């Protein structure tokens with residue numbers, strides 16, 4: 262017979278724990294503890310509490326902040342997970358000073374931090390500056406589109422949402438009718454039907470309330486765009502992995518140790534965010550004693566999603582030495598000439614571009630490679646790159662054309678549209694092309710990848726920030742900034758001299 266040690270669950274065991282000894286110098290939890298205790302102005306939280314005369318004592322905000330920062334660093338995003346960690350994990354117990362904040366206290370603390378987060382972020386940035394962790398010469402901007410705590414199912418134009426409400430209403434009526442006829446059914450089945458009815462009722466009420474209290478949203482062209490009945494500030498955004506209903510989380514990073522100078526979540530595309538991000542970074546830097554002209558003459562790199570007339574004009578006004586390529590820059594780069602060599606099958610010929618069309622000044626028309634005429638369709642159209650006129654061919658010419666495949670944007674297109682820029686060179690866009698294509702430009706731009714992408718990898722993969730757990734722009738913004746804050750504290754832990 263095998264022999265085992267006895268198992269007696271009825272015995273008493275005492276585990277003496279020194280809370281202080283759990284927070285080891287050199288660890289991230291120690292750095293969080295030190296930064297929050299010694300370098301953050303926590304008086305910003307005072308106005309939240311008015312229990313000085315009456316009411317129960319509250320858990321100190323520094324405890325909640327430390328616990329949340331450590332939880333985010335370890336990929337615990339939900340308040341229930343954080344609550345559990347404060348009971349089960351000795352490091353969290355030590356940081357929480359033995360208290361066990363419940364999930365609603367934690368969730369409420371994070372979601373109402375809009376007024377304090379900026380000041381806390383600047384406090385940490387000041388520590389970075391005092392430890393000489395900021396290089397101050399080269400910055401890089403990037404963003405990641407993250408899902409909000411909402412489903413795409415609740416998105417649509419007002420007409421679509423009304424149709425959805427009506428369908429749900431129908432289903433609810435049907436479920437109630439089935440319920441009335443089903444009194445003889447077993448208890449379990451009745452309970453299931455009641456749950457379904459309640460779910461449908463809630464969905465109908467949510468849509469009804471939304472349709473009555475909100476107005477349709479319109480896009481830049483004045484047409485109605487999709488609203489979302491749960492988080493109407495979130496938007497549908499395309500990503501490499503499909504469309505997400507969420508926010509675009511941005512970070513401006515310093516090159517020396519990848520310290521984040523500004524972080525914010527937007528409901529707009531990258532090319533709209535350069536100006537607010539640089540303005541936000543200037544505000545943060547001003548708070549730590551830098552002057553208004555900090556970015557003058559400094560290098561800024563950002564990917565082609567930020568390339569627009571507005572972004573480049575703003576950089577020029579601010580005196581920033583920007584490197585923001587257009588979307589075609591890889592095609593012009595001889596180093597990427599053979600980048601399609603791994604693509605299977607026969608390589609397609611390059612599609613016809615403006616240079617393949619000939620302008621006839623007498624008739625003010627373009628001639629296509631097939632010798633057909635393209636007439637003026639619209640003048641002075643605008644996109645984020647330039648102002649342009651549009652010419653188009655006749656559908657009957659393109660219908661039977663042997664060059665269709667090479668000329669039309671998609672097989673189902675009925676005719677060719679040709680955009681002709683009216684902005685005369687040299688302009689900012691052409692200057693940027695020349696700058697990016699120069700050997701110096703290529704060298705500087707190549708640094709962007711190693712500078713800013715690891716920051717997003719650290720936050721989104723290592724720290725598991727792959728979707729927001731809150732709703733509304735103000736709240737997800739707090740969550741994103743807390744992640745930026747803990748990222749900077751991590752840099753202090755590795756490169757700083759606190760310990």
Ligand code: SF4
Pocket residue numbers: 629630631632633654658659662663664665668669676677
């Ligand atoms: S598709 Fe139309 S525009 Fe293009 S080459 Fe043929 S006829 Fe000309």
